[in-house]
Amino acid sequence: MEFTKHDHVVFVLDGSIYLTYHDVRKFGTMELVEKHKEEELSSISILGKEINDPNLNSDYLYPYVKKAARPIKTVLLDQNIVSGLGNIYVDETLYLSKINPKNISNKLNIYQVEKIIRSAKNVIDRAIILGGTTIRTYQSSLGVDGRFQNELNVHTLVGESCKACGDTILKTRVGGRGTYYCPTCQRENDLLIIGLTGGIATGKSLISELFKKKGVPVIDADKIYKNLLKTNKIMYNEIVENFGFAIENNEGIDLKKLGSIVFSNPEKRLLLNEITHPHVLVEMNNEIDSYRKKGEKMVVIDVPLLFEAKLEYLADLVVLVDSDNETQIERLMTRDSINRERAIAKITSQLDMETKRKMSDIVIDNSGLVSETENSFNEIFRKLRSD
Ligand SMILES: [Zn+2]
Numbered sequence: 001m002e003f004t005k006h007d008h009v010v011f012v013l014d015g016s017i018y019l020t021y022h023d024v025r026k027f028g029t030m031e032l033v034e035k036h037k038e039e040e041l042s043s044i045s046i047l048g049k050e051i052n053d054p055n056l057n058s059d060y061l062y063p064y065v066k067k068a069a070r071p072i073k074t075v076l077l078d079q080n081i082v083s084g085l086g087n088i089y090v091d092e093t094l095y096l097s098k099i100n101p102k103n104i105s106n107k108l109n110i111y112q113v114e115k116i117i118r119s120a121k122n123v124i125d126r127a128i129i130l131g132g133t134t135i136r137t138y139q140s141s142l143g144v145d146g147r148f149q150n151e152l153n154v155h156t157l158v159g160e161s162c163k164a165c166g167d168t169i170l171k172t173r174v175g176g177r178g179t180y181y182c183p184t185c186q187r188e189n190d191l192l193i194i195g196l197t198g199g200i201a202t203g204k205s206l207i208s209e210l211f212k213k214k215g216v217p218v219i220d221a222d223k224i225y226k227n228l229l230k231t232n233k234i235m236y237n238e239i240v241e242n243f244g245f246a247i248e249n250n251e252g253i254d255l256k257k258l259g260s261i262v263f264s265n266p267e268k269r270l271l272l273n274e275i276t277h278p279h280v281l282v283e284m285n286n287e288i289d290s291y292r293k294k295g296e297k298m299v300v301i302d303v304p305l306l307f308e309a310k311l312e313y314l315a316d317l318v319v320l321v322d323s324d325n326e327t328q329i330e331r332l333m334t335r336d337s338i339n340r341e342r343a344i345a346k347i348t349s350q351l352d353m354e355t356k357r358k359m360s361d362i363v364i365d366n367s368g369l370v371s372e373t374e375n376s377f378n379e380i381f382r383k384l385r386s387d
Pocket of ligand 1: 162184186313
């Protein structure tokens with residue numbers, strides 16, 4: 001029998017069978033204890049909860065996260081806190097959570113911790129289905145390669161483009177471990193960016209007002225767009241070139257006319273988005289930067305079609321304003337003075353609410369009285385501030 005330099009312990013079994021402990025990175029330990037005294041194993045007794053343990057929830061994890069002023073990646077790799085989450089899976093989890101691996105853990109709020117847990121469960125579930133991740137040395141006991149490496153978003157992908165925002169994946173070191181992340185999707189936590197969105201006529205403007213009342217700046221994508229139509233000649237001309245002079249009236253572009261063209265024509269809608277989104281994005285980022293320079297801790301970006309426009313990467317957390325279907329239809333009929341059929345058509349032209357709920361981190365139900373919505377908002381706001 002020949003051994004390699006990474007074979008650290010060999011058990012010789014009956015019939016000249018060898019059981020070899022092979023460990024390239026020397027992360028493992030071995031302990032001998034007497035039979036029935038397994039609880040004395042130091043390495044087992046101090047292990048934290050596994051990611052698929054139903055008791056691994058924010059009640060469990062949040063106190064650990066708040067206790068230490070360590071990079072969040074270091075906390076998640078600490079096997080005394082969470083067991084079985086290795087370097088690859090922590091990188092992938094933090095990418096999906098939109099959290100920079102170096103961010104100091106005790107600055108995170110409970111919604112971000114919930115997002116970490118959700119993301120970690122998704123990553124681990126998917127990796128198990130695909131038989132693990134084969135990068136250099138891992139093979140399953142059956143000698144089969146895993147397939148999760150084909151679905152990695154950041155780990156080992158330095159220099160490649162982020163699937164969400166197109167920025168270049170970077171590599172750094174955190175706690176001595178090679179760490180991969182997207183600098184745009186995973187910003188440093190000096191400014192918490194809340195994405196505010198909702199179904200049509202669910203009452204998003206109420207929540208926007210409540211944030212303003214708390215002194216949080218709100219960047220309104222619709223306002224930016226309407227303002228750019230007046231001030232940005234390049235964007236204006238591009239719209240007229242593509243949609244024709246009939247789109248203009250005495251005051252500029254007729255938004256109602258433009259709206260009715262793109263409403264019934266998905267291709268035209270896509271074209272209009274391609275023309276306008278880059279300009280709106282530049283302006284939004286400028287405003288975010290100016291608030292960051294002023295030292296703001298939280299800012300809201302109010303984007304009605306955040307998911308449809310695939311802009312959720314801009315926000316650390318997404319707040320969805322929701323209402324039951326009937327309330328939504330009635331509010332829309334009143335707001336736009338339209339009949340029931342037309343209201344339903346407008347609602348179904350957007351991404352359905354069930355999908356939006358799944359993609360959001362915080363859902364505020366605005367079906368009831370304003371005072372009820374205000375109460376739930378206050379509770380959410382307290383948790384967002386985290387301190
Ligand atoms: Zn990105």
